Amino acid sequence: MSERRRRVDVRGANEQEDRLGRRGPGASHVEPSHEARGALERLEAELAELGSACVAFSGGVDSSLVLAAAVRALGAARVVAFTAVSATYLPEELRAARDLAAGLGVRHVVVETHELDDPAFAGNPRERCYVCKRELVAEMTRVAAETGCAALLDGANLDDLGDQRPGMRAAAQGGVAHPLLAAGLGKDEVRRLSRELGLATWDAPQQACLASRIPYGEAITVEKLQAVAAAERVLHELGFRQGRVRHHGSIARVEVESAELGRALEARETLARRLRALGFTYVTLDLQGFRSGSMNEAPAAQAPGEGAACGGPASAGAAA
Numbered sequence: 001m002s003e004r005r006r007r008v009d010v011r012g013a014n015e016q017e018d019r020l021g022r023r024g025p026g027a028s029h030v031e032p033s034h035e036a037r038g039a040l041e042r043l044e045a046e047l048a049e050l051g052s053a054c055v056a057f058s059g060g061v062d063s064s065l066v067l068a069a070a071v072r073a074l075g076a077a078r079v080v081a082f083t084a085v086s087a088t089y090l091p092e093e094l095r096a097a098r099d100l101a102a103g104l105g106v107r108h109v110v111v112e113t114h115e116l117d118d119p120a121f122a123g124n125p126r127e128r129c130y131v132c133k134r135e136l137v138a139e140m141t142r143v144a145a146e147t148g149c150a151a152l153l154d155g156a157n158l159d160d161l162g163d164q165r166p167g168m169r170a171a172a173q174g175g176v177a178h179p180l181l182a183a184g185l186g187k188d189e190v191r192r193l194s195r196e197l198g199l200a201t202w203d204a205p206q207q208a209c210l211a212s213r214i215p216y217g218e219a220i221t222v223e224k225l226q227a228v229a230a231a232e233r234v235l236h237e238l239g240f241r242q243g244r245v246r247h248h249g250s251i252a253r254v255e256v257e258s259a260e261l262g263r264a265l266e267a268r269e270t271l272a273r274r275l276r277a278l279g280f281t282y283v284t285l286d287l288q289g290f291r292s293g294s295m296n297e298a299p300a301a302q303a304p305g306e307g308a309a310c311g312g313p314a315s316a317g318a319a320a
Contacts, residue, residue, distance in 0.1 A: 054149035123219060132167070261287065
């Protein structure tokens, strides 16, 4: 095992199969509408041939659907949920992941990681996600071998192909399969199918590693990650469902959904006061609104530490 990683928790191994209704006698039966059945059948067909699977599971929309579909196709006893936790991962996300894994009756392996100890990650190059994903895949491979899982899976979908995703290259090198991609499912289809299956994550906000809030080339530190996490909790407390706080040193760049920009302006005094209390000197509102991967918009030559002025990753790679 890598010296920077150690297992911290294993949960689940419920021998009852599939609480989504495909296998266990007496389990509640949830079947999708006719419209969604074709998509689910394609996804389950991709999974049924695997025999058993270890799923990279963040508790987000995409990986939750993969986990639930794997349980339907293979049975809970042949599926393991794998979650990595660190300073880049919110505690509330882990709680949600644990709840969902327990609800599906699968074994849940939680591993603590220390990527900030690696200069190749903490220095925040554009290949940051490749560095992190490569080690996560190595650890996931070890867990799969220990638990007898034949395949490694993640939640990459069609929409992940349009952005910078160095983590997907690491996944490919490690033999990780992308069942949502193979089934031809994009984010909208993933949400629709999750709703049909009764997953609580169907309308959950997009999740991403907190390191994606820091411009490329600027060092990632625990203090910056904590400031971002606290600032985004302020957004949620004020009722903004989806948002990001990008950390540009003394400047907090706030992104909310375009439809919420007016409300953010109305709340500007509260936002500014509370974010300044977290250590930011200036609080700005991004007029383009929330968009995944906005740090990737800066040309490489303009990323701090890589050239001139200022410059995101979930299970697939780098957008947030």
